[in-house]
Structure formats: C-alpha cells, structure tokens
Amino acid sequence: MANKNPNWVDEFESKGYAVIEDFSTSEECDEMKAEMYRVLNELEITAEHMAVFSSSDEEKFEASKWDYFFKSAGKVRYFFEKDALKEDGTLTVPKDRSICKVALALHWHNEVFKRFSFSNKMKSLAHDLGYKKPAVVESVYLFNNPGSGAHDHHQDGGTFWMEPMKLCGLFLALDDADEKTGCMWFIPESHRESKPELPMIKQEDDNGVISLKPGDYRFYADTSKFTPCPAKKGSLVLIHGLVVHKNNNNETNEPKNAYTMHLVEQEGTTWSPDNWLQSTEELPFNPLYSN
DSSP states (O other): OOSSOTTHHHHHHHHSEEEETTSSOHHHHHHHHHHHHHHHHHOOOOGGGOOBOOTTTGGGOOHHHHHHHHTTTTSEEEEEOTTSBOTTSOBSSOHHHHEEEEEEOHHHHOHHHHHHHTOHHHHHHHHHTTOSSEEEEEEEEEOOOBTOOOEEEEOGGGTSOEESOOEEEEEEESSOBOTTTTOEEEOTTGGGTOOOSSOOEEEEOTTOOEEEEOOOOOOSSOGGGOEEEOBOTTOEEEEETTOOEEEOOBOSSSOOOEEEEEEEEOTTOEEOTTSSOOOOSSSOOEESTTO
C-alpha cells in the first residue's frame, strides 16, 4: 500500500492531507461503482426520498427534510440533486444523474462496501496512523454529477467535533479526480493554525424544528494558498479533521464517483454530544479492528 508514497504518514501529519496511489485496484473500484448503480436501478423513489442535499442550501431544509437527514445515522439514505425531483416525485433527469450522494452507513449495510471498509489494508492504514481503537463513524458515496459537486471551504471537524481531534477523512477516487472533474483543494498545514470557532451543532427553533447551526468559519488560514490535489482512480486521499479544503463543480460530461469514510480514534478522545451524528445502540460506531 505504501510503495507509491512511503512517507504518507509524515506528509499527512505535516500538510494535513496525503495521497496514497493504487490503494485500491481498478477492479475494486469498478465493483463498487457497479454495486452502487445496481442499488440505484432497484431503488423505488417514494415521498420519503424527497430530501435534496446541497451544502449551500442546508439552512433552507424544511422540517421533514431535516428529519430525514437526522435519521440517516445508521441507515442507507438517498439525497437528490437540486431540481432533480418534481413535487410529485417524478424525475427531471435520468435516475443515475439525479442523486448526489448515498449515505451514511454503506460500510455496514452493503456487503461490497463493508468488505472494503473493514479490509485488512484499511486496518493497516489505521495502525500506521497510530490509532489504537479506530472506528468507522459514517460512509458516503459521492456521484459528483456534471455541473455539480462543489463544496465550499470547510473543515470536517466542524461537523464531527471531538477532542483531541483524531478524525481522518478518507476519499477513495473511483474515477480520476482532477481540476476539471472537481478534485479536492487543500490549504497545506492549515490543520496546525485553524479550528472552527463554533462547530456545527443541532439547534431548535420556536416551532420545534431541529436543524444544523452552521459553524463560524472565520479561518486563520490564508485562502489564497489553496492547492489542487488530483487523485487517480484507486487513489486514497487522507484528510485531517482540521485541514481546510474544498472542491469545485465537475465541469465534464461524466460523473466523478468517489467513496468516502470518516475514521476516528476512540481511545482517549471525546466525541462531542452536540454533533448531529451519534453512536446508537442499534448501530454503534463500528470498531475497525473487531470486524
């Protein structure tokens, strides 16, 4: 795994991110893509699926959509592109271009993604990071359809706050990710100089509607220092919980698929009780080494 980048641990600690090329074979990537499109082909769209997920529109979610979002923990949920669904539930685009992401427990409920998520090479990666009691807290399949996929600059720790911050995002490129297809951009070393002044937490309004209160992202990092991070198919990008990153829209005519996970160290850390995502009795955060 480390042959292509033997110094990835040092790079991750110093820059806040690192790329491990050829972490997965082309065949493994194709298997995950084929499995996801099989799942989509069998999906029957119902009123329950009428949740549109857009990072720029989160604050505009209706109460029912927030409820769908918050109850996604431990389940496999489908989030549609903006304007992909009419009010009657019919699609304005082909089904395979209508969904922006599938979340949040693919790693547990789907055997193909579970096999990768709890593979020996994933356990080896966690060991090399120095994690004693690692756990997978969530997983997401990203489609990054043409003309979409952008996410403003942020830190993953602003959504999943823990102390000390031992959160590692994992982005597996199932297709080549470059500047045209919307690869990630990082501010190197920003994990050392910035943290969310106010992490993203749940809030309740006067009508009892629970939503997410955005963090106050007044970064200390210099946003002029954003650097692109292209990733070839099969490459794994590691993302420190405090490194500032973003990605732009996919400017090509084809989706840019990716499978993402968040890995945490449970030994000697505290997961914030204000995080919207919490471990449950039905599906606790899944220990990596014991699965």
